[in-house]
Amino acid sequence: MFGEKALELIRELHRNREGTLAPYNEDGVRQVLEEMQALYEANQQDVSQLVQNESDQTSLTAVQIRHDSLQRNKRCLLAYLYNRLQKIRELRWEFGSVLPANVRSNMSPKEMEWFSKYNRTLANYMRSLGNGGLDLTQDMQPPQNVHIEVRCVEDRGELELDDGSKILLKKNSMHFLPRSQCEHLIRQGVLKQVT
């Protein structure tokens, strides 16, 4: 039946878990396109016959059905591609401008191209905000605490804070600092959050 393959693509999209990107189903897409091509050609043929022989109206219904199938396939394909792009956009906000390798491998070359374009647009926009730009992807939710308690794991000398004051990072000393100040130090392993 016509449209079966396209529906399969939509089902696949639907089956995917939230927030994951399934591999790009190139085969499926190609088959749908082939089907559409075939339908289109069949329609062309019938229509040209109709034009030549106006009295014979029998194939008109077939043309109607083929055309609807074509339309339906197109809608399904567009939905498939659009939803994937939506997902990729979400991933951009989640992971930042560089996607993990396993996500990249699931994307088609065209999607990659779109991704890098989107990246550029977003970066341009973020740069234009405020004075020196603003990273919109930080703090997507309001943080629970502005300050967190951290313990210093190694001697790192002085740390200058945003307000110009300095603190001394010494092994085993504990500090209560603004979260934004120590996030990168926690990632580096200099500080450890105390719960």
Add this chain to the structure above:
Amino acid sequence: MLISNPVRDFFHKIVQERVLVMVAQDVDGLCACKILQSLFKCDHVQYTLVPVSNKQDLLREFDAHKEQYKHMILLNCGGNIDLLDVLDPEDDIMIYVIDSHRPVDLVNFYCERQIYLIMRHGPDEIDLIPDYDCIYRNYESDEEDSGTEYEQSSKRHKFDTETLEKRREKKIWEEKRKEIIFDYEFSYYGTSASVVLYELAWKMSKDDVTMLWWAIIAVTSQYQNKRIGRERYISGVLELQGHLSRLNHRTEDQDTTTMSIDAMKINFEHDLDIALYRHWSLFESLCHSLNSSTTFKVWTNLGMKRLHQFLAEMGIPLTQCKQSFAFMETKTRDNLQTLVQEAAEKFGLRNIKYHSFTAQCGFIHKLCASDAVYSIDALLSSKVGSELDDENSNFVDALDSLSRITAPKVISGLETAKIQLKAIKNNVGSFIDIGQVLSYGPFLFSSIKEGSPDSTFFAQPSFLLMFAHYLLHSYIRSLGKSKRERARNLPLVVSAPKQDGNTIIMGIPPIAEESRKNLFGNAFVHSAERTKSRTEHYFFDSSAVLVKNEDTSKFIDALITIMS
């Protein structure tokens, strides 16, 4: 300078600032630190926390941080040393001191700026501090005198009688001053820093059950380490109990059904004054507690027999006594308190029960305050004889174990505490058997030999203190009636070698002294001066001192002459 309104003059002043908190490494300091941390958390006060274990640490950390911080808080340290002299702070540095060590240094108390003391204003705290006039008149009069001497030396003979009168007055005054200062310099412990801070939190309506628990632990630790006498402990406990019922009442007012079983609850109850019995077996616990072990004299065979008799009297089978408390029969466990008390009366075991608190979280975790103290004390001194880094990680561990009673660290602390108690018991037994406690006249003396198996333990002042108390009590019980009365009024001095060529000498007050006042701080200073021994008054507690190994004997000799 004494702060009269801690909320206004202390807390509101530092709320906008970045502060440095220096914490002494003892239970009280840690508890105070936890309370302060949660207060700071409420108000987003940025702080840095540094543990200090002795005066050198204090000075070093102060120097390292003095560039960055203008407001410093000393928790349970520094009150009894002249901070202006020792730290020599810049003019814009404010130092707030919350300390339970007494006596308060007079310079700290009377200086008008920089040093701020936060302590309770009760009559038992403030009235003991001598009046300003008694101490400081001589500076002015001295200057005046010298001034008149230089400028008006020609005229001086004219006022002979007047000056003579003045001199006589001055002499009397000086003698009086000496006397007052001598009386004043007895070291003892005041209200614990945690309680002071808890009251601060309470005045700001920011107190909760967890903070109260920390205050409870601090008071219990003071009692357990014999820093305060029984009477002061009981009054402290009753005060805390008032707070507890207020807090409990408040939660009842809300909705009882919303209280989760996992939330912490504190109960006030009469408990047995024996060490760690909930986490040990009854038999072991009786063997290792100060009160019961000295009454039965467990280091002798006869004493062991008496202990067994005691258990028989209670009617608990020996197998049950020797298995873990948690596995004893439920019926026995429920009746244990009455059983022990009845039997204790017959055996002359006094004060076996005392007022205490237990905290409970969920159905599994139940911890009584004294167990918590043992655990934290053990954690603080667990990695003994190693470098400084480890001392600090002890601090971190202990702080972690305070944050929740369900923390796994609590259990490991309890295990270490058991090992320590066993070491104490064994050593006390052998010390008394060999007669290593000697009477030197004005005090009893006992020295721990270098290379004894537990010498790493003894290098820890907190362990040494506990050992000294056990030893003194046991020694006195081991004496005959006539000697015992005399020995009750004698203090004990113990010395223990450290690895680095120094010896810790520590003095504890006699048993009969209910106020727990300790005169050794002063005596040590004089003795060191007289013999020119190389000593370091290294600890926050003035009744312990470090002496070079070679100087130990002459130091002790001098101590004998001073005290007699």
